[in-house]
Amino acid sequence: MDHDKTPVLEAIDQYRRGEYYTFALPGHRFGRGLDNRTAAVLSRSTFESDVIMAKQAVSEAEELMADAVGAKQAVFATCGSSISIHVAILTVTGPGRKILVDRNVHKSVVASLILAGVQPVWLRPSWDHERQIAHPAPAADVEAALERDRDIAAVLIITPTEYGTGADVRGVAEICHRRNLPLIVDEAWGAHFPFHPDVPTAAVQAGADLVVQSLHKADGGLCQASMILVGGDRVDTVDLRLRLDLITTTSPSALLYGSIDGFRRRMVLEGRQLLDEALSRVRDLRARVSKLPHLSVMDESINGHDGVAEWDPLKLSVDVSALGISGYQAKDWMQEKRRLTVQLGDARRVVCSLTYSDDDVSFARLGDAFEALATDPPKADRPEPRVPELERLNLEQAMPPRDAFFAETEQVADPAGRISAEMISPYPPGVPAVLPGERFTEEVAGYLRAGLAAGMKLPDASDPELKTFRVVRE
Numbered sequence: 001m002d003h004d005k006t007p008v009l010e011a012i013d014q015y016r017r018g019e020y021y022t023f024a025l026p027g028h029r030f031g032r033g034l035d036n037r038t039a040a041v042l043s044r045s046t047f048e049s050d051v052i053m054a055k056q057a058v059s060e061a062e063e064l065m066a067d068a069v070g071a072k073q074a075v076f077a078t079c080g081s082s083i084s085i086h087v088a089i090l091t092v093t094g095p096g097r098k099i100l101v102d103r104n105v106h107k108s109v110v111a112s113l114i115l116a117g118v119q120p121v122w123l124r125p126s127w128d129h130e131r132q133i134a135h136p137a138p139a140a141d142v143e144a145a146l147e148r149d150r151d152i153a154a155v156l157i158i159t160p161t162e163y164g165t166g167a168d169v170r171g172v173a174e175i176c177h178r179r180n181l182p183l184i185v186d187e188a189w190g191a192h193f194p195f196h197p198d199v200p201t202a203a204v205q206a207g208a209d210l211v212v213q214s215l216h217k218a219d220g221g222l223c224q225a226s227m228i229l230v231g232g233d234r235v236d237t238v239d240l241r242l243r244l245d246l247i248t249t250t251s252p253s254a255l256l257y258g259s260i261d262g263f264r265r266r267m268v269l270e271g272r273q274l275l276d277e278a279l280s281r282v283r284d285l286r287a288r289v290s291k292l293p294h295l296s297v298m299d300e301s302i303n304g305h306d307g308v309a310e311w312d313p314l315k316l317s318v319d320v321s322a323l324g325i326s327g328y329q330a331k332d333w334m335q336e337k338r339r340l341t342v343q344l345g346d347a348r349r350v351v352c353s354l355t356y357s358d359d360d361v362s363f364a365r366l367g368d369a370f371e372a373l374a375t376d377p378p379k380a381d382r383p384e385p386r387v388p389e390l391e392r393l394n395l396e397q398a399m400p401p402r403d404a405f406f407a408e409t410e411q412v413a414d415p416a417g418r419i420s421a422e423m424i425s426p427y428p429p430g431v432p433a434v435l436p437g438e439r440f441t442e443e444v445a446g447y448l449r450a451g452l453a454a455g456m457k458l459p460d461a462s463d464p465e466l467k468t469f470r471v472v473r474e
């Protein structure tokens, strides 16, 4: 196929050059109605490109994308991977059906279970006690879970995690396919994977049936640009379109589609070289930061640890705990003192999401910031986070998530022993620490309260101060 073509971008361009006028939406009329103060910030050309006609070019752009990434079909979506995940789950399951799900999932997966009334069977994540993080569950755990419960209709795993550690997708896919079960992979962080051999294997090429990717995460898409890739014949692609149509916007943004289209052209034509250069710069940066005192940097030695099958070097995960501060404080320090926004700060580390757009100057700035942090660290300015023994974070699912979410509820100060009616997700990464239907324990409530005091962000808690928790009324 001719990957120099960009059907959506060309359609936008043609429309802009044509003598067209519209009495339909969008009402801003290619930005003519825009006031100068808004245009000064958002740029008038953004509005000039916001043309509804470009939608017609999307199917050709999707065919090019499918060809580029080795998928049977690609479906573009403009409501973020959160909605793409709903679509994927609704396509292969439905109310009352069971899905085997890695508990280390993004909150959008839990939202899908609630909205669709799908029953989760949880796969416990693989806890890394040394680093106090979770990795994707190993293939053997998927096999054992499917052996235990023959009613499971589909499997969903997340890979890679926000720390860049990846599952054995090929192994999991084989296990699923032996039972003719579809495998959904939340690969939100992996849209660059098909374009270089030294990053994890793209899930769609490793046998996954449905793959969800965010194009804005490590790559060139605008925020909310997402796609669903179909890998094999186990998925009814008409169902997929119908499910997407059920929940997506009826006014998708040409800007988002155009950014996906341009990303594919760039990756096919130049991706190998761009990623080669990015990986080489990242190697140098990692070597520099690794030599700094009291910082511990995740590297390729993570492969094979606690079931980690693959690892994305473009995630720079730096443990700062030996400096006597938390990752929450280090993240804030980077922002306040260095004007550098990092992807994630947790109890022990910061994680930077690196891309081919980061040049030598940006990497030098990041390296300098880590050097300043390591050589002259700030004093701890907040209480220490309290991470319990990791197995204690595995909660009992006492009620289906949907039943608990829609049950009669009350706010209580001491939730231990009570069934949660809410989702509380430290963000990023947005993996719920507790979700509707799980039974609160003292450890989890204490972990969240101590985390909040230490700087953990909990945007979805019913009581942002965690003085109370929302539980099912008994």
Ligand SMILES: Cc1ncc(COP(=O)(O)O)c(C=O)c1O
Residues within 6 Å of the ligand: 079, 080, 081, 082, 083, 106, 108, 158, 162, 186, 188, 189, 214, 224, 226, 429, 430
């Ligand atoms: C693993 C994972 N899946 C899904 C999502 C949802 O993606 P989006 O923000 O595009 O809706 C995120 C967002 O951070 C994520 O990290």
